[in-house]
Amino acid sequence: MIAEKPLTAAQRDDLRIISGMMIPESDEYAVPGADDAVIQGDIVATLGRDTRMVAAALDHLAKLAGKPLAELDEAWREAVVTEFRASGGVPAATLARVILQCYYRDDRVLRSLGLELRAPFPKGHVLPEGDWSLLDPVKARGGSLRRAP
Amino acid sequence: MHDPVDVLIIGAGASGAAVAYSLAETKMHILCLEQGGWMKPSEYPSTGRDWEAKFYGEWSTSPNVRGRPEDYPINDDNSPIKVVNFNGVGGSTVMYTAHWPRLHPSDFKVKTLDGVADDWPIDYDALTPFFEENDRMMGTSGLSGDPLSPLSHPPMPPQPLGLSGPLIGKAMNKLGWHWWPSDTTVATLDYEGRARCINLGHCTPACAQGAKASTDITYWPHAIRAGVELRTQCRVREITTNEHGMASGVVYYDEDGVEQFQPAEVVIIACNGVGTPRLLLNSASGKFPNGLANSSGLVGKNLMFHPYAQIYGFVKEPTDSNRAPPTCLWSKEFYDTDLSRGFVRGYGIQFVRGAGPVFEAVVGEQKGILPWGKDHHRVFRRLNGHRLGVSAICEDLPEEHNRVTLDPVLKDSHGIPAPRIDYTISANSRKMMEHGLARGRQILDMLGATDICINSPIPWGGWHLLGTARMGTDPSRSVVNEWGRSHDVKNLFIVDGSVFVTSGGVNPTSTIQAIALYVADQMKQRLANLFD
Numbered sequence: 001m002i003a004e005k006p007l008t009a010a011q012r013d014d015l016r017i018i019s020g021m022m023i024p025e026s027d028e029y030a031v032p033g034a035d036d037a038v039i040q041g042d043i044v045a046t047l048g049r050d051t052r053m054v055a056a057a058l059d060h061l062a063k064l065a066g067k068p069l070a071e072l073d074e075a076w077r078e079a080v081v082t083e084f085r086a087s088g089g090v091p092a093a094t095l096a097r098v099i100l101q102c103y104y105r106d107d108r109v110l111r112s113l114g115l116e117l118r119a120p121f122p123k124g125h126v127l128p129e130g131d132w133s134l135l136d137p138v139k140a141r142g143g144s145l146r147r148a149p
Numbered sequence: 150m151h152d153p154v155d156v157l158i159i160g161a162g163a164s165g166a167a168v169a170y171s172l173a174e175t176k177m178h179i180l181c182l183e184q185g186g187w188m189k190p191s192e193y194p195s196t197g198r199d200w201e202a203k204f205y206g207e208w209s210t211s212p213n214v215r216g217r218p219e220d221y222p223i224n225d226d227n228s229p230i231k232v233v234n235f236n237g238v239g240g241s242t243v244m245y246t247a248h249w250p251r252l253h254p255s256d257f258k259v260k261t262l263d264g265v266a267d268d269w270p271i272d273y274d275a276l277t278p279f280f281e282e283n284d285r286m287m288g289t290s291g292l293s294g295d296p297l298s299p300l301s302h303p304p305m306p307p308q309p310l311g312l313s314g315p316l317i318g319k320a321m322n323k324l325g326w327h328w329w330p331s332d333t334t335v336a337t338l339d340y341e342g343r344a345r346c347i348n349l350g351h352c353t354p355a356c357a358q359g360a361k362a363s364t365d366i367t368y369w370p371h372a373i374r375a376g377v378e379l380r381t382q383c384r385v386r387e388i389t390t391n392e393h394g395m396a397s398g399v400v401y402y403d404e405d406g407v408e409q410f411q412p413a414e415v416v417i418i419a420c421n422g423v424g425t426p427r428l429l430l431n432s433a434s435g436k437f438p439n440g441l442a443n444s445s446g447l448v449g450k451n452l453m454f455h456p457y458a459q460i461y462g463f464v465k466e467p468t469d470s471n472r473a474p475p476t477c478l479w480s481k482e483f484y485d486t487d488l489s490r491g492f493v494r495g496y497g498i499q500f501v502r503g504a505g506p507v508f509e510a511v512v513g514e515q516k517g518i519l520p521w522g523k524d525h526h527r528v529f530r531r532l533n534g535h536r537l538g539v540s541a542i543c544e545d546l547p548e549e550h551n552r553v554t555l556d557p558v559l560k561d562s563h564g565i566p567a568p569r570i571d572y573t574i575s576a577n578s579r580k581m582m583e584h585g586l587a588r589g590r591q592i593l594d595m596l597g598a599t600d601i602c603i604n605s606p607i608p609w610g611g612w613h614l615l616g617t618a619r620m621g622t623d624p625s626r627s628v629v630n631e632w633g634r635s636h637d638v639k640n641l642f643i644v645d646g647s648v649f650v651t652s653g654g655v656n657p658t659s660t661i662q663a664i665a666l667y668v669a670d671q672m673k674q675r676l677a678n679l680f681d
């Protein structure tokens with residue numbers, strides 16, 4: 001497999017800023033923003049096959065902004081990101097996805113959502129049986145299969 | 150050159166495994182060539198914390214995204230529905246969602262009943278014993294006695310209703326509409342060496358627990374114990390023929406990429422509704438210039454997908470989200486033709502129990518219901534763990550312009566021409582999809598769901614690959630006869646979803662495997678004069 005070129009420092013800076021705009025830190029829910037260093041580290045370390053798309057998205061973003069996102073005032077930054085989301089196509093969608101997939105596996109975020117910090121296997125989950133008497137009306141109504149000649 | 154075998158099966162998926170198992174009792178020398186390898190459940194996504202992310206890469210349902218060496222690319226640019234599959238021992242059952250309805254008896258007679266498409270040359274009764282045998286072999290769970298479905302006898306009890314099932318059931322009861330716990334191939338008890346389901350919630354793309362019946366853990370161990378040889382990482386390029394127009398064997402690339410010839414007395418194709426026509430078209434020769442077994446010109450034509458019209462929303466109550474197998478209930482309320490609805494034929498409904506947090510976030514963001522910025526957290530908590538969905542599985546009628554051909558440019562890693570899909574959704578299917586969405590909306594309204602979203606069709610929903618080498622008694626209107634043998638090549642058989650004449654409005658794999666067992670049984674009964 002061809003080794004992917006890592007993101008440049010400038011791309012990583014813009015990635016951090018846009019991640020924080022997507023998901024800001026919240027005291028109310030006791031969660032970090034997606035611009036948190038650990039989450040950013042996870043994103044960059046696991047980009048893998050998405051690297052090229054994400055780099056393309058960040059290049060598009062840089063072109064729209066004309067300079068590093070961090071140097072824009074808030075209103076301009078918002079306008080640039082709105083335009084980016086409207087015109088970014090698959091690369092922009094990939095960028096959003098890689099941010100979300102790392103954010104929603106962070107321990108602090110999962111804890112805040114009341115989810116366990118583990119892989120599904122091998123513990124799994126327990127399902128309540130549910131009320132099977134709900135089927136009684138269906139049984140009472142009955143019915144028959146369409147006849148085939 | 151290898152020693153000749155009696156029977157050569159191509160493809161080790163749902164149908165290839167079933168036919169191998171059934172023929173094994175003949176004690177013939179049976180070989181199966183499969184382009185993928187054996188699965189390693191310890192590497193399945195649900196064993197890691199990044200389980201949801203894997204879905205977007207090497208565990209994508211799309212071969213074009215996955216891009217593993219054993220995958221072949223598919224040009225489906227000219228189709229609103231993209232092909233999804235899996236290539237390896239177990240085939241697409243490694244990835245499937247294990248929803249297990251059967252075609253209805255009326256599905257085999259659509260011409261007679263509704264004046265459209267064609268009747269099948271076989272009927273439901275011919276398949277009944279094979280449905281039953283297959284359910285035992287795959288190990289199904291469910292509740293016998295659904296008044297609107299063919300009678301089945303699942304050896305295991307149904308999955309629990311969980312949190313989502315009762316919500317859906319109550320809404321359906323208020324509407325007075327049929328619903329029933331689905332038959333599934335999820336083991337709800339320990340079954341024949343398979344451990345019971347522990348609700349990993351990740352049946353698609355693969356079950357690390359081994360509770361979901363993929364054929365690598367159901368049929369194949371039996372078939373191999375009975376003497377069938379399974380050669381993996383062997384991709385068949387073409388089926389060769391001799392001077393009598395009979396199949397003489399296959400040319401394939403072995404795991405080192407070396408070209409090999411394997412002679413055989415009988416060849417059985419089980420490569421699915423896209424892989425099979427691709428192989429037949431790639432087997433064109435001087436004697437068969439339009440592709441093998443294609444004197445009818447129908448190889449690759451009449452592709453049917455089942456367009457899925459999906460609508461979902463978010464309820465106040467918690468749902469099962471990723472803590473259960475995704476499918477547990479079906480409805481046949483709108484299955485049969487009612488012309489007052491403005492279309493012919495009908496659809497089954499498959500209910501969706503929920504989704505995991507990453508999937509919910511990614512899709513919510515794409516759909517525009519999960520905002521960026523400070524509202525993100527509040528909205529996500531309203532969505533995550535609260536999804537319920539309704540999917541209408543619409544019966545696609547056969548149309549010759551919906552087809553698989555060979556792409557003039559695209560090739561797989563061995564340089565073999567890749568398939569190209571040209572497919573449009575018919576006006577009848579569109580009306581059916583609209584109807585399904587409207588009924589789904591009523592169900593969601595009854596549930597008090599908000600943030601309603603629609604996927605119609607589900608774009609990466611080309612999981613049912615049917616009709617591209619249809620069966621029939623008339624050689625000018627079909628590719629194989631009523632027991633799966635090619636009209637043109639008398640020692641060539643097809644047992645996968647390609648042979649479907651019509652698609653019904655349900656997931657097809659139970660019926661695909663019943664047909665594979667039926668064809669095997671027909672072959673066993675005719676061994677003395679198989680080629681007459």
Ligand SMILES: Cc1cc2nc3c(=O)[nH]c(=O)nc-3n(C[C@H](O)[C@H](O)[C@H](O)COP(=O)(O)OP(=O)(O)OC[C@H]3O[C@@H](n4cnc5c(N)ncnc54)[C@H](O)[C@@H]3O)c2cc1C
Pocket residue numbers: 159160161162163164165182183184185210233234235236237238239240241242244245246247248249353383384385386419420421422424425428612613614645646647656657658659661
């Ligand atoms: C995501 C997903 C969800 C699904 N959910 C359901 C469900 O809930 N219920 C249901 O009924 N169905 C479902 N399906 C469909 C189901 O998996 C298929 O209907 C079924 O597996 C088809 O069986 P088959 O034998 O025709 O082909 P497959 O199971 O696809 O097997 C074909 C095999 O042939 C091999 N092959 C192809 N070409 C070659 C070649 N040239 N040389 C060597 N080997 C070759 C492939 O590698 C593959 O292993 C789902 C499928 C997917 C992908």
Ligand code: SF4
Pocket residue numbers: 335336345346347348349350351352353355356357358359360361473474475
């Ligand atoms: S929900 Fe059950 S069947 Fe599905 S992956 Fe988990 S254990 Fe396997």
